[in-house]
Amino acid sequence: MKIACPWIPLTLTAISLVLTSCASKSTYNEFVQTINFTGLDHYTIAEVVVEGNDLNEADVTILQKASTDTLTVAMEARDFSAANPGDFTWQIHWEKKATFNPSALESIDPFREELNRRDEPSQRFARRWHLRLEAYLPNNPAPFWVKQLDNLFDAIELNEERVIASLERAIKNFPVRVEKNPNLPDIE
Numbered sequence: 001m002k003i004a005c006p007w008i009p010l011t012l013t014a015i016s017l018v019l020t021s022c023a024s025k026s027t028y029n030e031f032v033q034t035i036n037f038t039g040l041d042h043y044t045i046a047e048v049v050v051e052g053n054d055l056n057e058a059d060v061t062i063l064q065k066a067s068t069d070t071l072t073v074a075m076e077a078r079d080f081s082a083a084n085p086g087d088f089t090w091q092i093h094w095e096k097k098a099t100f101n102p103s104a105l106e107s108i109d110p111f112r113e114e115l116n117r118r119d120e121p122s123q124r125f126a127r128r129w130h131l132r133l134e135a136y137l138p139n140n141p142a143p144f145w146v147k148q149l150d151n152l153f154d155a156i157e158l159n160e161e162r163v164i165a166s167l168e169r170a171i172k173n174f175p176v177r178v179e180k181n182p183n184l185p186d187i188e
Helices: 007-022 057-077 111-117 160-171
Strands: 029-031 042-052 088-100 125-136 143-154
Touching (some): 042 057, 042 125
Parallel strands (some): 042 088
Antiparallel strands (some): 088 125
């Protein structure tokens, strides 16, 4: 069978590629504004916000304690120290919401394991945990650093290990503390 207009399938393919690329969601990833990082030595963890339906006290406690402990360890490993008030403040936001058929790349589980579960009916529409980690400078309502991770794990799979793995993944690219060299001129 011969196609009368051979350019039509090519055109339709190109249009579909353009439309699907426009459909991808944009999320914040890490630095969202320019700051002087050399002035940041001390941090504060403001609060751990937990939102969603059917929250129970045990889940909220696990999320708050494991989040605070994990972020503290990660900041100390980067040579920052806790202080109140700090040079910058962390806001940790967990949200439990229903999502439909998430990407296998979003999960904290190994890719192959997540891919194997995608055909299960229970995996198509379920309540999942989402994490948003933000860093703020004092007296500035806009964060300078944001990491948002959606569909990390199913709500029924909540445990301390998953919370720790999620926060470690979120904070992975936050830089180490920069010590100002007194021998260099000040550029401000």
